[in-house]
Amino acid sequence: MLSNKCYHCGNTCITNKICINNFFFCCYGCLTIYKIFYKYNLFKFYELNKNPGISPEKTNNFYYLDTENIYKNIVYYYDNNITIVKFNIPSIHCSSCIWLLENINKIEKKIIKSTVNFTKKNVNITYKNSLYKLSDLAKLLTKIGYKPSITYGDINHKKINNYNYLLYKIVISFFCFGNIMLLSFPEYLGSNNDEWFIKKKIFFKLIKFILSIPIISFSSIDYFKSAFLCLKHKYLNIDIPISIGILVLYFRSIYEIIYNIGSGYFDSLSGLVFFILLGKYLQLKTYKYLSFENNYKYYYPIYVTRLINNLEETILISNLKKGDYIIIKNNEIIPADSILMDGLAMIDNSFITGESNIKEKKLGDYIYAGAKQKGGMIKLKIIKNVNKSYLNNLWINEAFRNKKKTINIRLNLVSKYFTIIILIISIISGIIWYYKNINRVFEIISSILIVACPCGLALSTPFIFGNVIHILGKKGFYIRDISIIERISKITYIIFDKTGTITEIDKSNIKYFGQKLDNDKKIKIISLLKNSNHPLCKIIYNKFSYIKLHEIIPVTYFEENPGKGIKGLVNGIEIKAGKYSYISRSKFINKKKDTKVFISFENKKIGYFLIKNYYRNKLQLILKNIGNKYKILIMSGDNDKEKKYLKSLLPYKSKLLFFQSPMDKLNKIKNLQKIGEKILMFGDGINDSLALKQSDVGIVISNNNSFCQNCDIIMHASSFEEIPIFLKYTNFSSKLVLISFIISLIYNLIGLLFAITGHLTPIISAILMPLSFISVIIFSILSTWITAYKLHII
Numbered sequence: 144m145l146s147n148k149c150y151h152c153g154n155t156c157i158t159n160k161i162c163i164n165n166f167f168f169c170c171y172g173c174l175t176i177y178k179i180f181y182k183y184n185l186f187k188f189y190e191l192n193k194n195p196g197i198s199p200e201k202t203n204n205f206y207y208l209d210t211e212n213i214y215k216n217i218v219y220y221y222d223n224n225i226t227i228v229k230f231n232i233p234s235i236h237c238s239s240c241i242w243l244l245e246n247i248n249k250i251e252k253k254i255i256k257s258t259v260n261f262t263k264k265n266v267n268i269t270y271k272n273s274l275y276k277l278s279d280l281a282k283l284l285t286k287i288g289y290k291p292s293i294t295y296g297d298i299n300h301k302k303i304n305n306y307n308y309l310l311y312k313i314v315i316s317f318f319c320f321g322n323i324m325l326l327s328f329p330e331y332l333g334s335n336n337d338e339w340f341i342k343k344k345i346f347f348k349l350i351k352f353i354l355s356i357p358i359i360s361f362s363s364i365d366y367f368k369s370a371f372l373c374l375k376h377k378y379l380n381i382d383i384p385i386s387i388g389i390l391v392l393y394f395r396s397i398y399e400i401i402y403n404i405g406s407g408y409f410d411s412l413s414g415l416v417f418f419i420l421l422g423k424y425l426q427l428k429t430y431k432y433l434s435f436e437n438n439y440k441y442y443y444p445i446y447v448t449r450l451i452n453n454l455e456e457t458i459l460i461s462n463l464k465k466g467d468y469i470i471i472k473n474n475e476i477i478p479a480d481s482i483l484m485d486g487l488a489m490i491d492n493s494f495i496t497g498e499s500n501i502k503e504k505k506l507g508d509y510i511y512a513g514a515k516q517k518g519g520m521i522k523l524k525i526i527k528n529v530n531k532s533y534l535n536n537l538w539i540n541e542a543f544r545n546k547k548k549t550i551n552i553r554l555n556l557v558s559k560y561f562t563i564i565i566l567i568i569s570i571i572s573g574i575i576w577y578y579k580n581i582n583r584v585f586e587i588i589s590s591i592l593i594v595a596c597p598c599g600l601a602l603s604t605p606f607i608f609g610n611v612i613h614i615l616g617k618k619g620f621y622i623r624d625i626s627i628i629e630r631i632s633k634i635t636y637i638i639f640d641k642t643g644t645i646t647e648i649d650k651s652n653i654k655y656f657g658q659k660l661d662n663d664k665k666i667k668i669i670s671l672l673k674n675s676n677h678p679l680c681k682i683i684y685n686k687f688s689y690i691k692l693h694e695i696i697p698v699t700y701f702e703e704n705p706g707k708g709i710k711g712l713v714n715g716i717e718i719k720a721g722k723y724s725y726i727s728r729s730k731f732i733n734k735k736k737d738t739k740v741f742i743s744f745e746n747k748k749i750g751y752f753l754i755k756n757y758y759r760n761k762l763q764l765i766l767k768n769i770g771n772k773y774k775i776l777i778m779s780g781d782n783d784k785e786k787k788y789l790k791s792l793l794p795y796k797s798k799l800l801f802f803q804s805p806m807d808k809l810n811k812i813k814n815l816q817k818i819g820e821k822i823l824m825f826g827d828g829i830n831d832s833l834a835l836k837q838s839d840v841g842i843v844i845s846n847n848n849s850f851c852q853n854c855d856i857i858m859h860a861s862s863f864e865e866i867p868i869f870l871k872y873t874n875f876s877s878k879l880v881l882i883s884f885i886i887s888l889i890y891n892l893i894g895l896l897f898a899i900t901g902h903l904t905p906i907i908s909a910i911l912m913p914l915s916f917i918s919v920i921i922f923s924i925l926s927t928w929i930t931a932y933k934l935h936i937i
Contacts, residue, residue, distance in 0.1 A: 149173050176287050183249045188242060205278035214277055220495050220511055226272040227495065230284065230291035231265045244289065251283055313420045316362040319354045320413035326351050327410045348400050351409040355393065362416050363389050384565050388592035389416065395585040408586065411904060447478055460529055467525045473674050473703050477514045479529045482507060486521030487699055490514045519701035519711060520674045565592065572899050583901060590903045594894040603883035606923040611876045614931050619859030620869055627855045630840050631870070632877040636820040637769060641779035643678030643827035644844050650757035651682045657750015667713045668742060670696040671720060675709050678827055679740050683752050705830045706780045706804045719743045738781055756785065759863050763792040768867035770794030778803045778811065780830060808834040828854065868934050879926045887919055
């Protein structure tokens with residue numbers, strides 16, 4: 144008898160003839176996929192999980208994806224070279240699937256990158272569309288066992304309302320439950336001795352059986368599907384014990400009716416399904432409410448410069464509307480799909496596509512949201528309303544390309560091992576009750592399987608951290624993802640940039656020394672400085688804010704050299720601003736070690752701006768508070784004139800580093816991480832981009848700046864004084880998760896004890912299961928809000 148399992152998918156092999164390298168395969172499809180992986184050295188796919196693959200379906204003809212109308216509606220971004228598309232892949236089921244799909248570029252060189260969202264079962268793929276069609280990509284995915292699910296909603300960007308579908312199930316289960324309970328009342332009231340009832344008893348049982356059919360075939364079907372898919376792919380989830388519990392009650396009830404030994408458990412079965420679905424609906428509604436994705440427009444502290452009647456105003460991106468005119472400076476992200484109206488646009492789409500390929504755009508050209516301007520200031524017209532979730536999705540995908548999520552480890556352990564333990568307990572209890580009271584075996588097993596649902600355990604982390612994000616958002620801390628809070632709890636070292644981070648731009652003192660500046664020269668200098676978001680450029684620009692916008696001269700060949708300076712052509716004259724070594728080849732020694740921004744016209748120095756920093760309010764108190772727990776380092780690209788003053792502000796053993804280039808900052812963080820330090824860095828997002836991305840947690844101080852994609856948290860500058868409280872709150876929230884975890888575990892253990900000893904019926908277990916979930920919600924909301932209140936956050 145053949146018993147060989149397919150090395151790829153784990154199915155039983157019909158024949159032993161399909162064999163290679165001593166591995167058996169159930170079909171030639173699985174063998175073909177194995178050969179593909181062998182050819183491209185992708186064997187890690189099999190190392191991550193045993194028999195992780197999916198037996199491939201017959202490759203469909205996806206020619207319709209190449210028709211212009213469907214192509215434009217289904218892709219998220221396309222140009223002459225690159226296309227980005229998101230496919231729903233229902234067959235994603237384990238870590239091997241994720242690993243393979245994110246390494247699919249090894250199989251097809253036209254694919255640039257691929258990122259998987261395991262929770263939503265979708266994959267974002269960026270590929271070169273030269274001689275490679277969207278239909279080719281769909282065929283490749285199908286060939287390796289991951290057929291895309293393409294629906295009408297995908298093509299028309301219309302979301303299907305799953306809440307209505309769930310409500311239909313709840314309504315039907317309630318109807319069946321109510322009527323079955325009514326039909327069961329005679330038995331509850333002791334009518335078994337009534338002659339009329341005895342004659343009609345079979346009729347009552349038959350009606351209850353008929354009413355149970357929609358419960359099994361419609362209301363419960365999703366649980367059965369989920370359990371079947373998990374078992375098929377050698378994976379366990381909580382739907383398995385729930386499905387077993389429902390089926391045990393159902394078939395036991397049929398058995399009792401057929402052999403006329405009882406009335407069955409149709410009342411418990413219908414009530415069980417109704418309360419489980421009701422709990423699921425409540426869970427979805429509550430999670431949707433707590434999800435910070437719904438709060439972008441309220442808490443997203445990102446700004447953009449809008450033009451109204453040729454006057455500038457800084458507004459939140461969420462307030463932008465179709466038809467608005469905006470100004471974008473060097474290295475700023477474009478917040479919405481726009482058309483170029485003025486200026487030289489040098490567009491870098493690497494944030495969208497993953498490839499740094501700067502393209503020049505002409506007046507009237509279309510520019511996608513998420514593109515970055517690499518050059519002088521440009522003027523754009525918004526042609527689509529801002530979709531904040533789209534910009535945020537780009538942010539998440541970009542940042543997590545190199546940073547691992549740790550939050551899912553705990554949830555995976557709960558869903559896998561807790562389920563195994565519950566199944567073992569139910570089997571042992573069933574055996575014991577078989578000898579104690581055989582009539583209650585199925586009831587006991589069902590009660591155990593239902594009441595032990597670890598929903599509360601699995602949801603403790605996302606609910607508490609989600610509510611923390613919700614609360615901190617109101618205080619000017621925009622946290623990208625709940626896993627970041629967990630990383631903050633492990634921080635040992637805090638690094639601050641100086642200029643624009645611990646100093647205030649608006650309150651800095653500034654003086655000019657050098658050749659007299661007439662109005663024409665002032666306009667030329669300001670025209671250059673306006674193109675940059677660097678704090679020192681902003682300080683000087685603010686000094687000459689009386690110069691009107693229409694006087695600003697367009698700058699061509701603008702270039703910004705991080706840590707050194709900027710340059711560009713203004714009316715054909717090359718103007719530079721920055722360090723002396725950047726604007727001139729001659730040597731200069733800054734004996735006074737002041738902060739100076741030198742200006743040159745045609746490589747001839749005309750003068751410099753002397754800037755005296757104004758440090759943020761209560762800086763010494765802030766550094767003292769966090770210095771009790773963390774090591775502190777201040778890194779600056781500036782000189783060390785203020786070293787003595789800064790040292791007086793810092794706690795003992797804290798460090799200072801000056802004359803640091805962006806690469807110096809990056810290397811310093813790498814070296815600290817090599818010795819085991821966990822780094823949190825505060826920066827302004829201008830020269831600190833590389834260092835912020837390398838840090839375990841990167842926080843950008845938003846001084847009315849535009850979007851910075853390399854950070855984990857965006858903090859409004861006005862919230863700087865709240866940093867110690869912010870750190871204390873996020874750290875304590877990790878303890879709240881542990882407390883919630885323990886409460887949920889105790890709840891489950893008590894429920895199990897009552898179920899094992901026979902003091903719970905399946906219907907009571909079904910009522911208690913959502914109560915466990917509700918208790919997590921109540922604890923999450925109350926604990927996080929009370930803690931926030933005590934810390935004066937709210």
